[in-house]
Amino acid sequence: MTANLMFYVFTALTALGALGVVFNRNTVNAAMCFLLSLVGLAGLFVLLEAYLLAVLLVFVYAGAVVTLFLFIVMLLDVKGGRRSPFTKGTGLAATVAAALIALGLLSLYNHGRIAAALPAGPGSGSSLKGYAYQLFTTYLLPVQIVGFLLLMAMLGVIVISKRQAGTEDGK
Amino acid sequence: MFAAMTPELLQAAAASNQWGAIFPELALGCLALLLLVLEILLPKSAHARIPVVAILGQLVLLAVLLWNFAPTGLERDTFNGLLHHSRDGQFMRAFFLVSSILVCLLGTVALAKQKLPRVEFYHLVLVVTAAMMLLAQSNHFVLLFVALETVTVGFYILVSYFRASPLSLEAGLKYLIMGALSSALLLFGIVLLYGVAGNPALPGHTAEAMNFNALNAFLAANPDNFLAKAGIVLVLAGVAFKIGAFPFQIWIPDVYQGAPTPVTAFLAVASKAAGFAVLLVLTLRAFAPYATLTVPILSVLAAATILFGNIAALTQHNVKRLIGLSGVSHAGFLLIGVVAAVSTPLALGAVYFYLAAYLLATFAVFGVMTHVAGANDAEQELDHYAGLARDNPFLAAVLAVGLGSLAGIPPLAGFMGKLFVFIAAFKAGLYPLLTVAIVGVVISIYYYFGWIKAAFFEAWRAPLQEGEIDDRPARTPVAWPAGVTLGLLALCTVLLGFYQGSFGEWLLTR
Numbered sequence: 001m002t003a004n005l006m007f008y009v010f011t012a013l014t015a016l017g018a019l020g021v022v023f024n025r026n027t028v029n030a031a032m033c034f035l036l037s038l039v040g041l042a043g044l045f046v047l048l049e050a051y052l053l054a055v056l057l058v059f060v061y062a063g064a065v066v067t068l069f070l071f072i073v074m075l076l077d078v079k080g081g082r083r084s085p086f087t088k089g090t091g092l093a094a095t096v097a098a099a100l101i102a103l104g105l106l107s108l109y110n111h112g113r114i115a116a117a118l119p120a121g122p123g124s125g126s127s128l129k130g131y132a133y134q135l136f137t138t139y140l141l142p143v144q145i146v147g148f149l150l151l152m153a154m155l156g157v158i159v160i161s162k163r164q165a166g167t168e169d170g171k
Numbered sequence: 172m173f174a175a176m177t178p179e180l181l182q183a184a185a186a187s188n189q190w191g192a193i194f195p196e197l198a199l200g201c202l203a204l205l206l207l208v209l210e211i212l213l214p215k216s217a218h219a220r221i222p223v224v225a226i227l228g229q230l231v232l233l234a235v236l237l238w239n240f241a242p243t244g245l246e247r248d249t250f251n252g253l254l255h256h257s258r259d260g261q262f263m264r265a266f267f268l269v270s271s272i273l274v275c276l277l278g279t280v281a282l283a284k285q286k287l288p289r290v291e292f293y294h295l296v297l298v299v300t301a302a303m304m305l306l307a308q309s310n311h312f313v314l315l316f317v318a319l320e321t322v323t324v325g326f327y328i329l330v331s332y333f334r335a336s337p338l339s340l341e342a343g344l345k346y347l348i349m350g351a352l353s354s355a356l357l358l359f360g361i362v363l364l365y366g367v368a369g370n371p372a373l374p375g376h377t378a379e380a381m382n383f384n385a386l387n388a389f390l391a392a393n394p395d396n397f398l399a400k401a402g403i404v405l406v407l408a409g410v411a412f413k414i415g416a417f418p419f420q421i422w423i424p425d426v427y428q429g430a431p432t433p434v435t436a437f438l439a440v441a442s443k444a445a446g447f448a449v450l451l452v453l454t455l456r457a458f459a460p461y462a463t464l465t466v467p468i469l470s471v472l473a474a475a476t477i478l479f480g481n482i483a484a485l486t487q488h489n490v491k492r493l494i495g496l497s498g499v500s501h502a503g504f505l506l507i508g509v510v511a512a513v514s515t516p517l518a519l520g521a522v523y524f525y526l527a528a529y530l531l532a533t534f535a536v537f538g539v540m541t542h543v544a545g546a547n548d549a550e551q552e553l554d555h556y557a558g559l560a561r562d563n564p565f566l567a568a569v570l571a572v573g574l575g576s577l578a579g580i581p582p583l584a585g586f587m588g589k590l591f592v593f594i595a596a597f598k599a600g601l602y603p604l605l606t607v608a609i610v611g612v613v614i615s616i617y618y619y620f621g622w623i624k625a626a627f628f629e630a631w632r633a634p635l636q637e638g639e640i641d642d643r644p645a646r647t648p649v650a651w652p653a654g655v656t657l658g659l660l661a662l663c664t665v666l667l668g669f670y671q672g673s674f675g676e677w678l679l680t681r
Contacts, residue, residue, distance in 0.1 A: 108398075148203075152324060156324070
């Protein structure tokens with residue numbers, strides 16, 4: 001029962017935080033809402049007994065990434081811009097999309113019920129050792145690919161942001 | 172629970188990771204790293220040689236791949252079931268390698284007009300190609316997602332590579348947002364499938380729910396599960412973004428226009444083909460028990476995609492937008508092949524043949540576009556082609572062959588590709604789809620021939636006023652490597668239309 005209640009609390013925190021990111025015009029507030037959303041998500045991971053994921057999420061995302069966001073926001077002194085109001089077409093499309101999503105959720109609610117309560121499966125993701133074992137045996141190839149992905153992302157940042165001699169912004 | 176790291180355990184782990192089976196991907200990755208190392212080691216004056224290293228290295232790799240095209244151990248799973256090697260996978264490997272070589276070659280022409288870092292471009296293209304090869308052979312959702320993200324992140328960078336051009340940056344941003352959305356849909360679908368297939372309350376539940384074989388077995392045991400259906404639909408939607416099928420084609424015109432021309436070619440050919448390779452693996456293997464669900468969805472997508480792509484392309488004046496929207500319609504024709512492949516094995520070969528013909532024709536057209544384009548890469552209008560036949564008959568001839576093949580004019584390869592797909596669809600009894608496809612072909616002839624007309628027939632232009640300058644960009648002279656390649660592409664398009672030979676036989680008999 002407590003777990004159920006906790007689930008709803010954390011889900012609400014995650015969803016409301018995410019909404020706050022989208023709707024906030026102030027960038028710092030949006031980053032803070034993102035932080036809240038991540039804490040809610042970490043709570044959900046704890047309920048699933050994926051403690052390592054929860055800790056990593058708080059360390060890496062909440063600790064490092066959001067801090068980086070805040071640094072950049074403050075360095076650039078970004079002001080919340082003014083949104084142009086939605087056109088009629090956008091409003092209509094949004095209404096139709098929202099109705100379709102509501103329909104989808106309703107049918108998911110009606111048909112997607114799982115009959116019996118499930119016994120908890122053996123989680124390999126609860127301990128650091130379990131993770132490491134999986135990463136270095138079964139999923140060795142994806143880990144190597146992610147290495148290339150990160151290198152490529154780093155190169156991309158350099159290519160797109162570095163000022164080149166000879167272009168108009170490189171003087 | 173976990174044994175200590177004994178030597179036996181390490182040996183078992185090493186034995187399950189057969190690195191030799193992914194030699195082409197490994198070689199491409201190493202070549203990509205070598206390019207970066209060369210940039211550090213070589214003096215600045217020798218940097219112009221690095222693209223040559225990239226292209227020659229890939230040519231050697233292609234030769235090795237074709238020489239050992241049917242290695243021992245095809246039709247088996249490696250890396251603990253993460254990969255499945257098949258002859259279709261071998262075909263896709265060669266396909267991606269050829270497109271990567273051509274993109275690098277176009278890159279040398281296009282990058283010469285810009286002051287931008289060079290080596291990173293080739294590095295990105297090579298890594299993305301290796302990831303596509305793995306994607307086409309994936310047998311597990313974890314590997315599929317990681318490879319797909321590698322491809323997508325590489326394309327985010329490549330699309331916004333011309334960073335001094337606002338349109339290129341805008342295209343990069345649009346691709347980033349739409350790509351993230353499609354990845355989210357795909358991931359949500361995967362999670363639903365994983366959750367439902369691992370549910371101990373259901374018959375045939377599996378602990379390896381990410382594995383396509385295990386998923387197939389689970390789906391066969393549960394023929395009418397709502398959550399599985401929802402997951403399949405979401406996964407298909409995520410893949411439909413990659414191939415640019417209606418209604419997920421919204422990003423195509425802007426991204427194709429803003430991206431550097433070689434990258435647009437890469438997106439139009441290799442990225443689309445990777446999407447189709449994944450779609451074939453999913454519909455024919457993993458989701459095969461749910462054919463009653465996938466076939467109607469893909470049929471509706473195919474019909475809508477053909478009509479939308481062709482009708483939207485009619486009004487375009489920018490050639491990059493035009494080829495993007497015509498690519499949407501080609502995705503529709505290929506989707507017909509995928510639908511037919513569910514019941515007719517012949518259709519699988521037809522799809523691969525269509526892809527090969529599409530590669531030859533599209534790169535021929537993009538090769539010409541790269542030479543006609545000026546320094547402003549995003550503004551390539553139809554009237555820039557005026558007088559091309561008079562000034563440069565070679566480029567105009569290549570353009571005519573490429574566009575003719577894309578339109579499906581006999582006896583070019585594109586016609587044979589369409590014919591094979593239509594025959595397969597006829598055998599599978601998809602008559603309504605065939606009707607839509609033929610209507611689409613007829614519409615497409617209008618805009619393809621409009622482009623050919625712009626190149627071959629003089630249109631009246633208002634005489635230049637005093638002080639007004641001709642805004643049409645100067646054409647790049649054709650250097651011999653690009654000339655030879657374009658000639659070969661056009662020649663292959665013509666030859667493959669007349670005579671499919673052992674290539675067609677290899678593809679169509681199974």
